[in-house]
Amino acid sequence: MPVDQQPARRIQPTQSYLQQQPGYPGQPGHPGQPGHSGQHPEPPATPRTPRRRRRGRRAVVIVAVVLVLLLAWPIGLLIWANGKITHIDALSGAPSQAAETYLLAGSDSRADGTLAGDPTEGQRTDTIMLLTKPPSGSASLISIPRDTYVAIPGHGNNKINASYALGGPELLVRTVEDFTGMTVDHYVEIGMGGVSALVDAVGGVELCSDLDVDDEKSGLVWTPGCHEADGTTALAFARMRYSDPKGDIGRTERQQQVIKAITAKVARPGTLVNPGAQVDLLSAGLAALAVDQDTGILDLGRLALAFRAATGPDGVRGTPPIADLNYRPGGVGSAVLIEPDAAARFFASVADGTVTIEEE
Structure with a gap:
């Protein structure tokens, strides 16, 4: 018979293989042996997806969405705020130094104190502060009195605030750099009237003074002690000098106090987690600012720190x-x-972080 027509033979399992299988005499599972129930085992049930796992996946999705929103909001807020900053020509291009230095110039350029449009038109620079953050040592905020007698490049000697009237922010920066020996890395101009809107945006600030004042020029009426001040009062508090025995020095001290009070109020957790409050504060703050061409919103964040x-x-x-x-x-x-x-x-010690101020 041809090979392809031969009937297929059934291959029998070997004796040793059979002896190893459950149910073979002598093996567990054979009737009469331990472990046998007398019933055939049921097939395994089809596994079901636990409800707990489905709930866990839903929670992960919710957390992911919340995280995206938490990240998207501040990023979007920064982009929006960066686009609202007013930039002006100010820096001299002098080589940078180890310390990061901000020149803060307060002005009364407009009745409302904002700096929209041309921020240099009709401006008086009444406040000049040098904020310095060295690589090590102490950060400092040094107020240069507006009437400080200095050499103004190309214009001889005069009061330092005259440099702005003669040549705008650029001449003010060069004058400060020549006077201090320090490089100005960032220029920030603050419309003092805009400070009023900023104080109102944070809900007022607490200010303290031992003076008894009824000053017609600034409009400040004050009794000795600490008082909660709205924007109008805070602005008068920062401007007043004729009723202060310390004159311009006393005014710079009060201006620092106002800015410090605003900073403390802004840093409160209730403000930091309130989107509406953040927008109001940025709108009020940025409307009162003009900065050099290279300074952006992140630089202003570092300034705040x-x-x-x-x-x-x-x-x-x-x-x-x-x-x-x-x-x-x-x-x-x-x-x-x-x-x-x-x-x-003195200014060398400001730059290296070793500066100290003698108490009067």
Whole structure:
């Protein structure tokens, strides 16, 4: 018979294979052996997806959506805020130094204190502060009195605030750099009237003074002690000087106090987690600011951190060493004379973080 027509043979399992199978005599599962119930085992049930697993996946999706929203909001807010910043020409291009230095100039350029449009038109620079964050040591906030007698490049000697009237922010920056020996990395101009809107946006601030004041020029009416101030009162508090025995020095101290109070209010958790409050604060704050061409919203964030360090317990606040508060060189009226021999050492210590201010 041909090979392909032969019937298939059934292959029998070997004896040794059979002996190893359950149910074979002598093996567990054979009738009469331990482990046998006398019934055939049921086939395994089809596994079902637990409800708990489905709920866990739903929770993961919800958490992921919340995280996306939490990340998207601040990023979008930063992009929006960055687009609302007013930029002006200000920096001199001098080589950077180790310390990060911000020149803060307060002005009364407009009745409402905002700096929209041309922020230099008709401007008076009444506040000049140098905020410095060195790589190590103390951050500092040094107020340079507006009447400080200095050399203005190309214009001879005059009060430092005259540099702005003569050449705008660029000349002010060059004058400050020549006077201090420090490079200005960021220029931030603050419309003091805009401070009023910012104070109102944070719900008012607490301010303190021992003076008894009824000042017609600034509009400040004040009794000694600490009081909750709205925007109008805070602005008058920051502007007043004629009823202050310390004159311009006292005014710079109160201006620092107002800015510090606003910063503290902004940093409260209730403000940081309130989207509506964030938008109101940024709108009010940015409307009052003009910055150099290279400064953006992240630089302003670093400025806020530096300001917080300078006004904190380890920071340094004050003025350069003053030789004469009523210096009269002729032709400029009463001016403030800084100690000529001590000025260079003072600003060098500001730059390296070793500056200290003598208590009066």
